[in-house]
């Protein structure tokens with residue numbers, strides 16, 4: 093199983109994760125997040141990071157801004173973490189460099205019927221799905237959702253599992269019928285927002 097470490101803000105930690113061969117590096121381009129990357133790194137610093145799994149996380153951002161940031165920072169993946177509708181995704185797909193993959197996030201709350209409908213009727217050209225816990229902050233809360241819900245779905249694309257993943261609940265992932273393509277870890281591997289605990293990540297990665 094692959095690993096994405098999200099909410100990166102520090103160059104030395106990013107290089108350490110690259111040397112650990114982590115598959116995806118997540119950068120949050122959402123101003124309200126305590127992990128907003130542009131408070132810590134410039135566009136050209138992010139552009140200079142040599143890795144094929146650079147993921148930009150966006151929340152209800154405009155197509156124009158996403159395309160511009162993707163170009164300026166040489167992103168490989170766009171993670172849509174807000175309420176982006178199909179029309180928006182189609183427009184983004186048309187304007188984005190074709191090599192860039194799109195990850196559409198489904199924030200899982202209590203409305204299971206709605207989630208099932210959205211998954212079954214997904215028409216847009218996205219490459220991956222990501223399931224995270226629903227919250228007012230959109231993400232990075234450290235809270236899990238009921239992963240058993242995924243066993244009620246036919247998931248049409250490879251997906252990232254996210255939301256409060258930690259060494260304590262890692263074994264529960266084995267009970268999901270359709271296994272994740274990748275795990276997305278964040279706040280459970282931090283000493284404070286944006287500051288990663290690399291030793292904890294290394295130990296976790298060795299278990300995957």
Ligand SMILES: O=C(O)c1ccccc1NCC(=O)[C@H](O)[C@H](O)COP(=O)(O)O
Pocket residue numbers: 098099118120122125126127149151173224229230231232233234235254255256257276277278279280
């Ligand atoms: O991490 C944030 O601050 C954040 C804020 C707004 C939207 C998305 C955000 N994070 C995106 C991620 O992909 C996180 O890894 C995901 O939400 C899981 O975080 P956690 O529950 O802390 O493991």
